[in-house]
Amino acid sequence: MDKKISIAIDGPAGAGKSTIARRLARELGYRYVDTGAIYRTVAYFFDLWGVAPKDIDGIRRYIDELTIGISYDENGVQHMIMNGMDVTEDIRTQEIGQKASIISAHAIVRDLLLDMQRETAEKYDVIMDGRDIGTVVLPKATVKIFLTASAEVRAQRRTEELQAKGQKADYQKILKEIQQRDYQDTHRDIAPLKMARDSVKLDTSDLDIDGVIAAMKDIIAKKVTPCV
Ligand code: DC
Secondary structure, three states: OOOOOEEEEEOOOOOOHHHHHHHHHHHHOOEEEEHHHHHHHHHHHHHHOOOOOOOHHHHHHHHHHOOEEEEEOOOOOEEEEEOOEEOOOOOOOHHHHHHHHHHOOOHHHHHHHHHHHHHHHHHOOEEEEEOOHHHHHOOOOOEEEEEEOOHHHHHHHHHHHHHHOOOOOOHHHHHHHHHHHHHHHHHOOOOOOOOOOOOEEEEOOOOOHHHHHHHHHHHHHOOOOOOO
């Protein structure tokens, strides 16, 4: 089998990873893998079972009841399938994001998801985003980019995103949640969010989406030819 191209994008919550990665994947013809959505699906499952994300005994007891599938529709959009149910929309709340951040610290959860992510990258050219893609999941990724922005800019973007969807959004509350998530994701013992040594850092605080896409294509073109 040909060696596949893999582009690893890591960074904190709300840095724009998924918006950017989805668009880049479409333009480059790669498969977009949103690994945060996989952790959110785990969090959603335990939420339905009434198991708190810190309750490791409850997680151990029920984890074998969980099956996770990933499918792609005709537009290349990733769908998360939990025990046969499409939960793609259900997992996209602030609350599930917060619970995913806590539940993802457990080794039993991370181990369960590691092979699934690696196998996808063996089969397809991928743009995979998350927290530990360049450091743990795909340490030999073709290109590694660390996408970041100040907490204030990320909170402002998330506020506008939620408002555009007609959801209630309080900037101060979102900023606090983002700071809390940054702390949890960077301070856990296993696979914490950190920049891989061979990663290129891109701060998007002062860039719009087109600016970020252009900068990323420049980074990718240095390692992958031809790049669009
Ligand atoms: O990217 P996101 O906000 O959808 O991710 C939700 C949580 O999942 C995030 O706060 C931490 C966890 N996560 C992780 O631990 N490792 C990944 N590769 C992706 C997400």
